[in-house]
Amino acid sequence: MALLSCPPSARAGSFPKAVLPGHASTGPHLAASSAESKSLPPFALAVGAVAAAAVSATTRRRGTKNTSNNNNSRQRATPVVQLGASTSEGSRVVAVVGRDGVGKSKVCAGLLDLAADTAKRAADGSFAQKSRLLEAEPGEATRNFSCFSHVYSQRDGRGPTPRLHLIDTPGHVDRLPLVEDALHIAQGAVVVCSINGGVDAACGRAFAAVERSRKPSVIFLNGVDRADGAPGFLAALDALERRLGVRPVVLFAPAHVVGAESGSLLLNVVSGTLCSTQGCDLEPVTEIADSKSRGKKPTVIAKTPEITKFATQLREQLVEALANVDDELMEAYLETDGKVARPLLEAALHRAAAAGLISPLVAGSAKTGLGLDALQEVIGTFIPGGSGDLGAQLGLQPATPGAVAFRQLLSGQEHLVEARVVQGPLRPGEPCQLAGVVAESVFKGLSSRVVTVTPKRLLVHSARGEVQQVQEVHEGDMVLLPVDVPIALASHSAAEPGSGVRRGRCTFALQLGGLKPEQREALLRALDVLLQAGDGLRLETNEETGDKLLSFMGTLHLELVRERLVREFKIKTLPLGQPHVAYHATVKSPVVGKSAPAPKKGVAWALLELLPGKRDSGLEIQDELAKLDPTRGGKVTAEVETALDRVLRSALGKAGPGNIPVVDVIVKVLDLAAASEQQALEAVTAAARLAMSSAAGNLVLLEPVVELEADVPSKFVGRLQMDLKDRRGEVLGTRHSEGENQVVAAEVPLREILNFDQDLNKLTEGEGFFTFRLQGYQEVTPVLQKRILAELTDPAS
Ligand SMILES: Nc1nc2c(ncn2[C@@H]2O[C@H](COP(=O)(O)OP(=O)(O)O)[C@@H](O)[C@H]2O)c(=O)[nH]1
Ligand SMILES: [Mg+2]
Structure with missing residues (x-):
């Protein structure tokens, strides 16, 4: 049999260069506003001598005096975004999703850098500035894109204070189940899209996965440093609206300034101020440090009609979007003729955020760090901490600590279950309930969806991905729990086994026949470990064809599994073939079958008649024995009847050509003589086979x-x-x-x-x-x- 070979997986695109042309917006209401905004000139601000005269000393703000271009030296004591106080406290787990090459890893690195200790950062160099960051797995290093989820925990070194845990997810379509698993345990998501032509189907798919998860999300429109001004931003907004079906609510927009570094400023739509990488409360008449102009005169920007118009327009859109979903704001909107006061706007923003009614958007650049402060605060505002009643929903007992399993890692010989704590605190040596595990594995039968483990140690991911030991973890934290035996984890992907729906997969029949017994054993054991890792690999047996079906999320997944088998288990062959299709056979008109030409004393004998039944009716068994020959011993006992039913089903289950099942027939047992169930089975099987082969012209394949x-x-x-x-x-x-x-x-x-x-x-x-x-x-x-x-x-x- 020819071995199936999946084509080489499509390589992930690098950071997109193409600029999306402007598109007409779809919604009538929004079409009007975006058409209007497109007619605006780029958000040019007057720069230079005239404007310099307009700079007033009182408008210079914190951060603007710092002319250093090293944004690592920033100190953040107070919120920079000024959206009002964050609504909820506690640690958060946030899945960072988006297409390959859009900047997810860079966004993660930037967010982690925000919290890193300044001195440590100076010693190590900025994490965000490292090239090929966060992609440690061998499979990823060679491909240059993420194939697995990576967990990073922002820590400030002060113990169990609230933290931000980021799951940097892979963008390849084959890996969507991993994204879905991440979303399942995360409290919310950051959808990263690229301003430069990156709002494509893959971006839409990532957003759709977030929608299915019903988790709150924030859109980060990345790459403003490369954007070409207003048309790029507006085209990206239009593309997002077309893809996502909703117009994102812009909280931070790129403000391009003639003479200043392109994409170095953001407009805070709520406050009307400008943000640079240095701070976020610059009045639009100010002096800013251009990172390229070190030593030169700082760039001066002034309020121009264009920026005022742009700010007004975005604010109006924000107010309208909020008024549409918030009655209180609608009232204020009508009363004030659209000029809603900022505190009211902030309050409405928080309400809409809490109810998940809007998709907030922050523009920025993961490369320069612009907008990451803002993103961090918007995450704090829009993605609630805490676990709600998740523990109870998952069947955890209330009083004891509990966690939801996310995935399983093999570290040397040690199995580590990575989980999100939903009931804390967890301490080493104390029992912990673990939800999110499934019933079966190939070798061991675990039958509960919640198991109790007692981890000897607790490990957490650090900001740089490495693992460190801790003495306590709290609700909302990600933790690694060493377990003695591997635990089978549930997949939270939309197409669950059992739902009847299967996501299109690369499915192969595992061909173990050619392997030596020890090779076979080693391969099955290795596959068992991979199956338990919750990586989307699936193995099931087709009872009818006997095929052991190994299915992958796609060609990339198949390549990764092959690589892991070689690297971790020294297994070089994974013999795969095309699966058999489970055909059925039936008859068009009645046929009779005898197990032998004539009955002989002492030899089991069966005489059957097969009549066509309705499509999808399976087997209908009519036992005519007692009716035909009442002298044969009178009543047929219930046990005999059950045994006969079993024998008939089993015999017809492989009576067709090539041992396929015979279905949709009415089986009449005209005669049967047998001393045991085994004999009956043999006789009935022979009779059914003969009936089917004599059916030739009558035989129908399904x-x-x-x-x-x-x-x-x-x-x-x-x-x-x-x-x-x-x-x-x-x-x-x-x-x-x-x-x-x-x-x-x-x-x-x-x-x-x-x-x-x-x-x-x-x-x-x-x-x-x-x-x-x-x-x-x-x-x-x-x-x-x-x-x-x-x-x-x-x-x-
Ligand atoms: N110019 C620019 N490049 C970026 C930005 N964000 C990411 N990149 C670059 O785009 C490439 C892909 O980024 P990465 O974070 O690995 O993307 P991921 O596949 O989504 O994780 C890297 O070379 C980044 O340096 C950005 O805001 N501006
Ligand atoms: Mg990445």
């Missing part, structure tokens, strides 16, 4: 049909529909999906989609994904039946 839903950008819909028709599929319809994507639903024979993962990848240039669900069985055409019968009876297949 093939499984799936209901498939492919989510693709609109421009690929036509091609996809053609492709599905070529696969003997029937397109049921299309519907709108996220942004510009459409979902195409179709019924397709399973036989035709065995390589669909790879084909869809090619067809949609890596932008599509699909799910499918077994829908039922259908008759195959005579030509196809001939081909399938040949395949089924060919021992080589």
Whole structure:
């Protein structure tokens, strides 16, 4: 059998360079406002001698006097954003999501640097300035993009104070289940999008995952240092609106200043002030330190009609967006004719944030650090700390400490379960309830969704990813718990096993036949460890075909698993083949089968008749024995009947050509003589097989049909529909999906989609994904039946 090979995975894009052209906005109300904003000139501010005269000493603020370009020396004692006090305290776990190369890792690094001790930072160099940051795994270093989630904990060295825990998630579409797992345990998300053409399908997909998780989120529009002014920002906003279906509420916008470094200033929409990397309360008439102008005269900016108009326009949009979701603000809006006072605006912002009613947006640059202060405070405002009643929901007992498992890591020989504490505090040597584990693993049967572990040590990730030991962790913290035996973790990905829905996967049949027993054992053990790691790998046995089906989230995932097998387990072969399709057989008209030409004394004998049943009716068994021959011993006992049922089902389960099951028939047992259940089984099996083979012209093969839903950008819909028709599929319809994507639903024979993962990848240039669900069985055409019968009876297949 030919070995399936997935094509090399699409390489992740680097930081996008293309500038998205402006697009008309979709919503009528918003279309008007964005069209208006597009007609504005770039947010040019008057710079130079004339403006310098306008600078007043009183408008110089904290930070503006610091002309050093080293933003590491910033000290942050007070909030810089001034959105009002944060609504909730406690540690937070935030998933940072977005497409590859958009700057997620850089954003994480920047946020971690904010809290790092200044002296330590000076000694180590700025984390954010390291090249290839945060990508430590060998698979990532070679590919130059993230393949796994990385956890970083912001710590200020003062013990159990609230912390920010960041899960830097991978952006590749194959790794979406890891993103979903991260979102499951996080309190909220930062969706990173790029201002320069980066608001694409992958960005939309990340946002859709956040929406499905129902967690609050903040959008960070990254890369303003590279942006080309107003058109870039407005085009990005339009693209976000098209993709996400909502207009983000802009809290910080890039303010481009002629003469100043491009993308070095942000406009704080609520307060109307400007932010640089030095501080965030600059009045629009001020003097700022340009990081490139060290030693030169500082740049001076002045209030111009353009910036005033821009600020007014964004503020109006903010007020309108809030008034739409907040009655109190609407009242104030109507009373004041739109001129709402700042405290009212802040209060409404907090209410809307708490209710998750708006998607706040902060623009900035992870590279220069611009906007990261703001992002940190917006996270504090919009993503609540605390765990609510999550512990109870997950079945944890109230009084004892508890945590929700996120993933499992293998560190040397030690298994570490990484978890978010939902009931604290946790201390070493004390029992801890662990939720988020599943029932089975290949070898051990764990049957509870909550287990109790007693970790001897507690470990936490530091800001730089390394692990350190601590004596106590609290609610909202991420912790690593060493466990003696590996624990199988649940996947929180949308397509759970058991839900009937499967995400399109690269599925292969594990071909263990060619391996020596010890190789086989080693491979299964290694796979068991990988399966328990909750990395989206799945192994299941198809009872009908006997295939051990190993499925991957896609080609990248397959490559990573192969690499891990070599690196960690020294296993070089992972023999994979195409899975068998579970065909069924049935009959068109009645057929009779005898286990032998005639009954003989002392030899088991069976006489059956198979009649066509309804489609999907399975087996209907009619025991005619007692009716036919009342002299044979009178009543058939209940035990005999149960045994007969069992024997018939088991015999017909492999009575078709190539041992496939016979279904949708009414089975009449016309005669049966056997001394034991085993004998009966043999006789009935022989009779059923003979009936099926004598059925030749009557035999019908049934093939499984799936209901498939492919989510693709609109421009690929036509091609996809053609492709599905070529696969003997029937397109049921299309519907709108996220942004510009459409979902195409179709019924397709399973036989035709065995390589669909790879084909869809090619067809949609890596932008599509699909799910499918077994829908039922259908008759195959005579030509196809001939081909399938040949395949089924060919021992080589
Ligand atoms: N100019 C510029 N480059 C950035 C910015 N953010 C990230 N990058 C660069 O884009 C590349 C990808 O960033 P990274 O954080 O690894 O992206 P990730 O794949 O989303 O984690 C790196 O070379 C970064 O230095 C930014 O705001 N401006
Ligand atoms: Mg990264």
